[in-house]
Amino acid sequence: MTIPSPPTAVHFDTALHLEPALHLDDVRKVYPMGDAEVVALASANLTVGSDEMVALVGPSGSGKTTLCSIAGGILSATAGRITVGGQDITGFSDKELTSFRQESVGFVFQAVNLVPFLTARENLIVVDELGRRTGAPARERADQLLEELGLADRAKNLPSQLSGGQRQRVAIGRALMNEPDLVLFDEPTSALDTELGEQVMELIRSEMKSRGTAAIVVTHDERITHFCDRSVHIIDGHLDA
């Protein structure tokens, strides 16, 4: 059900019919908090083009992670419609969401959550092993991604034997393993210093652009937004776009 990425050469061709990677239509998320309620997202509308990179900028607690979680099928919305790569996931059951996550989205979490007892390469391949296994193609893809991410010589290292930036790159590779329509980066550089953060952003941009994959990059750091095609601001659950 993956929509094939368009060749970049014909990308400008507007006649080519392409579904947006993400379409949020009046999405609302309310967390119950005892008797009160926390409105984490208030009627969010957002469209991310099929190969667009959007920076999501906002202060802490503004609803960035909530938005990503809903877009990635990790959290269900209180109201509104969510369409990812042409797939309407609004009414999906837990089971359908599980396969949706397995096939259609990639995540890079705020805290790098690699499997501690697996090597860098195995941390990529694990994505394939969780679903319907493809075996050899997945291994080739993992090797290719590690190569692109400059980790070829670290493939056999455990996360504990990698630097913070290297771990972040492994997490990026893992997010790309299932050839997703949309990759969600939740503060991918917050744990890195400025220079390393910029290197990682550079890498994310080249990976996204070479594949024509859409991405949302969450940050509260205005300095890295220029790596993205455009920025969307969020304050107290309200999007400005």
Next chain:
Amino acid sequence: MILALRELRRRPGRFATAGVILTLIAVLLMFLGGLLDGLIQASTGAVRAQDADVIVYSDNAQASLARSRIEPEVRETIELLSAVTEVGGLGVVQLGARVPDAGPRDLAGVALFGYELAPTGVPDTPADGEVYADEVLRADGVEAGMELLLGPARSPVTVIGFVSDTSFNGQGALWASPATWRDVLDANRPDARVSGEVFQALVVRGDAEPDDLAAMIDRITAEYHTASATRSLSVPDAVNAIPGVEEQQGTFNQIIGVTIVIALVVIALFFSLITVERAGLYGVLKALGARSSTIFAGLVAQAVVVTLIASSIAAALTIALDAALPPGSLPLAVSADRIITSVLLLLVAAVVGCSFSLRRVLRIDPASAIGSSS
């Protein structure tokens, strides 16, 4: 699943505690089972060895040879039945035997049988004064050609050969002629002496189903000998009716059951701890698209592998223990059947134990993976 097994390989240390405890439990289980089998074997061997369809006791004997008496007239009545093809008398007396070269107080417990129809593995009735000895008596120093002195009267019998698995009440059997049995009984247990052609029980071969044959015999003896009616049992029923056998089995099976429950609790606790510890990891895996069933299958796979490894070590230890114990010191009978049964029970305990973590695995929210909280 691959992930779970890889974790087992990469981090065996995490599973060592559970593995060691399970190994000990498995040893206990196999040891208890072997002991039960050995005890039952030692108390039922002589009856199990009977090559017959039916064993006939007197009605009031509660299937105990010592309490049972069959008069010759009763035997004649039974022999009249057309379905009965062969009838043999059987009697036993339990005594202490003096073994040459052993200390004067080192009595070997023996059960001297007088028999007419040879049990399985026992040759035909020997000459008076001669006996075939059960192999377990070798542990007491009994050898072929030896003269044993039985009971307070020191009745002499000569061992002319060995037979196996014919113990009675935990004592090694000596197989002798009916006359020898009567003489020894007469000399050592004057209170229990039997005259002439009286036996304690009869073994009967016939050409009807054992249960039918038993019913026929009991019906005819009840009709013609109201005062000395019989109670006949097929050999398997007679084995179970031996006083103490069912009680022993019941007690041991209860202990074995409790041991299995302990194994189950250990596995349940261990794996629910592991699940709690791994909640973060499981959240991430779910966010990456792992189904709960995949995660739970991995947990079960780990429990099964740990149990199998523990069981293998335990089986090896039990077999080694069996080999190391001097023969005759403990009635331990280690068999493949018992080991396999123990392993299967432990595997069931492992799977059931894991299932206590199922709810927790199901409840882990993929959303726990995202954000700064994890």
